Amino acid sequence: MHEFFSREPDPLEALLRPHSPAENETLRLAVYAQSRRLLRRRRWIRQFAYAASLLLSFAVGAVVMRMTTPTDSGERGGGSPLISQTDQRADAPRSPTSDDSAPAREWFAFDSENRRSELYFQAGDQYIKDQNDLQSALRCYTNALDNGTEQDLTISSDDNWLLMAIKDARQKERNNAKQGG
Amino acid sequence: MQAEDRVERERELRRAVLSGEEFAWRTLYEEAFDGLYAYVLWRCGGLRDGADEVAQETWLTAVRRLRAFEPSAGSFAAWVRGIAANVLRNHFRREKQRMRHIQPLQNEPLAVEESREQAERIAAALDALPAHYEAVLRMKYLEGRTVADIAGERGESLKAVESQLSRAREAFRQAYLQLE
Numbered sequence: 001m002h003e004f005f006s007r008e009p010d011p012l013e014a015l016l017r018p019h020s021p022a023e024n025e026t027l028r029l030a031v032y033a034q035s036r037r038l039l040r041r042r043r044w045i046r047q048f049a050y051a052a053s054l055l056l057s058f059a060v061g062a063v064v065m066r067m068t069t070p071t072d073s074g075e076r077g078g079g080s081p082l083i084s085q086t087d088q089r090a091d092a093p094r095s096p097t098s099d100d101s102a103p104a105r106e107w108f109a110f111d112s113e114n115r116r117s118e119l120y121f122q123a124g125d126q127y128i129k130d131q132n133d134l135q136s137a138l139r140c141y142t143n144a145l146d147n148g149t150e151q152d153l154t155i156s157s158d159d160n161w162l163l164m165a166i167k168d169a170r171q172k173e174r175n176n177a178k179q180g181g
Numbered sequence: 182m183q184a185e186d187r188v189e190r191e192r193e194l195r196r197a198v199l200s201g202e203e204f205a206w207r208t209l210y211e212e213a214f215d216g217l218y219a220y221v222l223w224r225c226g227g228l229r230d231g232a233d234e235v236a237q238e239t240w241l242t243a244v245r246r247l248r249a250f251e252p253s254a255g256s257f258a259a260w261v262r263g264i265a266a267n268v269l270r271n272h273f274r275r276e277k278q279r280m281r282h283i284q285p286l287q288n289e290p291l292a293v294e295e296s297r298e299q300a301e302r303i304a305a306a307l308d309a310l311p312a313h314y315e316a317v318l319r320m321k322y323l324e325g326r327t328v329a330d331i332a333g334e335r336g337e338s339l340k341a342v343e344s345q346l347s348r349a350r351e352a353f354r355q356a357y358l359q360l361e
Contacts, residue, residue: 012322012350012354016321017322030237032207035240039198039203040203
């Protein structure tokens with residue numbers, strides 16, 4: 001029989017008594033540092049996964065949008081789908097062509113510095129010709145005369161009835177003003 | 182602290198640790214470290230090198246598996262002790278395999294060698310015990326609790342606890358002597 005079991009009253013006391021933990025501060029700090037590194041790594045992984053999922057969602061959204069947006073280059077001219085044809089023309093510093101619509105010509109006139117009066121006349125003519133839009137034509141002719149010279153007020157045989165009427169009214173207005181003054 | 186308060190507090194700390202807050206982990210760690218180390222050292226028969234290794238592995242396992250900790254099922258200290266018991270089981274299995282292939286150091290002083298052998302036998306005998314015997318011996322010898330205290334916590338009679346303690350002692354004695 002082993003000596004420890006011959007003692008009384010409790011033979012296991014000597015074998016099972018707790019051991020003094022003594023100095024374990026180094027172990028405590030070292031293990032804590034290791035466990036904290038694990039925690040941080042897990043947090044970084046979680047944050048990275050979150051960022052990656054956001055990025056993935058954005059990429060998927062962009063691909064879906066690209067696939068569902070029509071890309072007719074002839075109609076859009078290869079530019080941004082959010083910019084209309086009219087806006088592109090208004091921004092473009094070029095001369096109007098015979099294919100340009102009346103609103104496009106009006107924008108050219110608006111942007112032009114040297115040929116503003118002439119281009120307004122053309123836009124007014126085209127509003128009547130293409131759309132019979134008298135209100136827009138009246139606006140363009142008025143702008144043309146406002147930006148034109150004295151000579152532009154002279155009625156010509158090439159003028160249409162609307163332009164003749166506006167010029168006539170302007171001349172009368174001017175004469176009245178002279179007589180009144 | 183009331184049981185409900187303890188559960189609520191540990192649940193909050195667990196949530197904070199899982200969301201990455203280090204102070205919460207530090208709180209849990211500092212509160213449980215000494216108790217866990219004393220347990221591991223006791224189970225290792227006082228062998229400090231083995232205890233250090235087991236304690237380290239236990240804490241790293243705990244931080245990895247914290248999501249599995251459920252405060253309503255038991256305290257954090259008890260949960261970590263459960264992890265330590267598993268780590269100890271694996272540790273002793275590895276040690277047993279290692280000792281088959283390694284001869285003891287010839288130049289070690291006899292007293293040191295005997296002391297180490299005794300510590301290893303204690304550790305092996307504790308490892309061989311069923312969990313409920315190990316638990317009652319732990320409460321009695323490691324935690325220094327009285328039979329009445331143990332009976333109160335378990336909701337058992339004094340006589341039942343004394344009887345279990347007696348059987349646990351005998352089981353330990355048998356296991357220890359078999360290893361001689």
